[in-house]
Amino acid sequence: MATRNRYAFFEGDIVPIEEARISIMTSAVHYGTGVFEGIRAYWNDPEKQLYAFHLREHYERFLRNCKILWIDLPYDPEGLSEITLELLRREKFETDVYIRPVAYKSSLEVGVRLHDLDSECAIFAIPFGEYIPAPKGARLTVSSWRRIDDNSIPARGKINGAYVNSALAKTEAHRKGFDDALMLSGNGHVSEASAANLFILRGGALITAPETDDILAGITRAIIIEFARDLGIPVVERSIDRSELYIAEDAFIVGTGASVVPVVEVDHRAVGTGKPGEIAMKMRRLYLDTVQGKIPKYRAWCTPVYECRDPEGAG
């Protein structure tokens, strides 16, 4: 099993990781002027296959977000997907991995702006386990940090510099002994966790904040909405009040890194019974089976990385 990454896609080629280096003068290092993605590939041991999950959707979002920062890349979603598959094959991973594409202002210049600067794109992948290791469910707190507003730094843009906001909230929560933070938007509604979207259950319906409440419109969020519809669970996209967190029947946070993590406590108040909720666990199991290509209905979302060893495995 490969335990470290040896290659990266950098300045147009797949190169040994040691060669994928940027200068301290790089514009994006100073101003956070880049956008990134987080993609996962999951190892299915019985099939001896690595499945990249929702590759195309991630690269579509990546290229859309590049537009916000005037980052013009000479790639389309298919091209970036192909490069990623090639990179994973070179690494020969036989474990779950996290793939990190980043597009950034690469000119070696001082001066804060987006125009008249070159852009580059890099991709690397690393073995990756649980992002929020909370086997008994996550304990969250409402952050004292507000979520950045769309008119300040668009949260939907997955912009590098914007993650200072997430980092402040995450570390504050961690230092207070919680697993993660929930941030309120400028208008006081619950936006999202530091790097995951939130669902709560009230009156048998799942509720999640709308895209317009300064969230990153997560790909996992969209998947959970689709699962819920397939399972006949009503979903409402609407603003969430802080106090609804304290009276929810069930709650969970979702994201590529986090997968689906039940929330068992918010600000020292138990969610439901204080144990991982039934719907949260149902969604978690369905998601983890889906990403490994185990659910025929959703198998098209999984791209096999290696030559197909399973006759039914063409995705």
Ligand code: PMP
């Ligand atoms: N919100 C934020 C702030 C994030 O960084 C992420 C992780 N990309 C998510 C939500 C979840 O998004 P996705 O499901 O697309 O990974």
